Amino acid sequence: MKQALLSTARGVGLFALARKASASKLRILCYHGLWTTPGFQYGNRLFMPPEQFDARMTRLRRSGYPVLGLDMAVAALAAGTLPDNAVVITIDDGWASTHTHMLPTLEALGLPSTVYVASWYVGRDLPVINKAIDYLHARTGRDPAGVPDRIAAIDALPPEARADAMRALSVEFGVPLDWWETRQFHEMTPAEVGDCARRGMDVQLHTHRHRAAADLLAGELEENRVRLAEWTGLPPGHFRHFCYPSGEYEAAAEPVLAASGVLSATLTDQGTNAPGANPFRLRRFLDGRTVTDAEFDAYLSGALDVVDAAAARMRRR
Incomplete structure (x- = not known):
């Protein structure tokens, strides 16, 4: 239904109309890692x-939409001076594929981007445990109800024992260790984070342990900032943009962010951002494997919100 609506909307000129009507709004694209x-x-x-x-x-580069760095875009959004239909590219977490695959593509196309790095896993030869265990269950068709207990069991081990435990679990499940060899669930190394920064990718805050409860946030930001400054050679004051881990927003986080010198924070909620939008609640478009080019184009044009509302009304009938 949605694809049919998108096709109709494009055919009757809604994309072009929406692009003009929403020209002053900031579009923010959200990615995580690549499946290698x-x-x-x-x-x-x-x-x-x-x-x-x-x-x-490549589609974005050829679209004619201006792609800005996050810091410039946030300042222009607040001042009401954004170029029409401005776009920002953001990448969450700091997966290894950010450096090995995404950075070369963005460099080749001349596209600025920001990566929000959660720092605890960086420098540890460990996969992100919860995602890797969920993957092993999904790949083997096992009951996902067993995932939390296995995560808890491995998290209870000292960090130096977790790598062996994860490899042993993969063997137990009969899953080849190809996912370990490709560093599928590993984050970047400190050297890779630094290389991203040197090559022009903006490195920003995502907490140290990927948790954003308001009562922990100040400490998480400080530790995150110290590690990123160490790895990139940039001053701590450079790190002033933040992404809520897993999109988990609490209103109580906003004063903590402001007191920590943070200027903006992004959600995973879908939408565009009008001039004067709350900089601590910036909406994005979460791209993914099953997202079609039509949906991608609809978000960039500003038409996706209209189409989504129409699709919801049709489902309720």
Whole structure:
């Protein structure tokens, strides 16, 4: 139904009309990592194939939409001086594929981007445990109800024992260790984070341990900022943009962010951002493997909100 609505909307000129009507709004694209392991595909909105990311960024580059760095865009949004239909590219978490695959594509196309790095896993030869265990269950068709207990069991081990435990679990499940060899669930190394910054990718805050409860946030930001400054060689004051881990927003976080010198914070909620929007509640478009080019174009044009509302009304009938 949605694809039919998008086709109709484009055909009757809604995309073009929406582009003009929403020209003053900021569009923010959201990505995570790329799926570099052969075979089974996991994580629709978490990982997409490298060739799909390449095609998407090429499509954006050819679209004529101006792509800005996050810091410039946030300042222009507040001042009401954005160029028409401005777009920002953001990448969450700091997965290894950000450096190995996404950065070269963005460099080749001359597109600025921001990566929000959660720092605890950086520098540890460990996969992100909860995602890797969920993947092993999904790949083998096992009951996902067992995931929390296995996560808790491995999290209870000292960090130096977790790598062996994860490899042993993969062997127990009969899953080849190709996902370990491709660093599918690993984050970047400190050297890779630093290389991203040197090559022009903006590195920003995502907490240290990927948790954003308001009572922990000040400490998480400080530790995150110290690590990022160490790895990039940039002053701590450079790190002044934030992404809520897993999109978990609390109103109580806003004064903590402001007191910590943070200027903006992004959600995973879909939408565009009008001049004067709350800079601590910036909406984005979460791209993914099953997102079509038509949906992508509809978001950039500003028409997707109209189409989504129409689709919801039709479902209620």
